[in-house]
Amino acid sequence: MRIYVLRHAHADPAGPHRPDADRTLSIRGEAWARRLAKDFAAGIFGPPPARIFASPARRTLQTAEAIAAELAAPLTPDTRLGLRAELEDLVLLARELACGLDRGPALLVGHNPTVSEAAAFWCRGFAPPPEPFEPGHGMAFDANNDAGHPWRPASRVL
Numbered sequence: 001m002r003i004y005v006l007r008h009a010h011a012d013p014a015g016p017h018r019p020d021a022d023r024t025l026s027i028r029g030e031a032w033a034r035r036l037a038k039d040f041a042a043g044i045f046g047p048p049p050a051r052i053f054a055s056p057a058r059r060t061l062q063t064a065e066a067i068a069a070e071l072a073a074p075l076t077p078d079t080r081l082g083l084r085a086e087l088e089d090l091v092l093l094a095r096e097l098a099c100g101l102d103r104g105p106a107l108l109v110g111h112n113p114t115v116s117e118a119a120a121f122w123c124r125g126f127a128p129p130p131e132p133f134e135p136g137h138g139m140a141f142d143a144n145n146d147a148g149h150p151w152r153p154a155s156r157v158l
Helices: 027-041 058-071 087-099 114-123
Strands: 002-007 051-054 075-077 106-110 138-143 151-157
Touching: 002 087, 002 114, 002 151, 027 058, 051 058, 058 075, 058 106, 087 106, 087 114, 106 114, 114 138, 114 151
Parallel strands: 002 106, 051 075, 051 106
Antiparallel strands: 002 138, 138 151
16 A cells, blocks of 8 residues: 655745635645646556545645546545644554555645654655655655554655
8 A cells, every 4th residue: 555645735824814724825836736636647656546635724625636636536634634733643544544445545635744754754764764845745655564664665756
């Protein structure tokens, strides 16, 4: 099974009257999300995600919606990827997905520092940890049978 962890695309800055959860993608972020969608559909990063999970924050949902629309994949908002998510939340979600009946590729769209922390956590013992992800960047991991290292780095997502 493959999972992709992705930071949402570039967003407009926060304002004094707009909660962080309501921030939307910038024009640049919208274009990047469409590019990611086409690249996922073309198999640039490996097998396209069959299901997508995203933080309920608007910018993250917008990123995930662009990809889900291109792939005709179901999108599920999940607070374990939300603004207040912790590394343990994302790790547990990935574990649930790996143990579930549907083991098709999954995309998890969230926020820094959590997505970058998860990538660093899963890289330990295999590869140097990646730098914190820029908006719209992430990494792919394949399930690994080694209990000490449940995920093996597969590729970068841009």
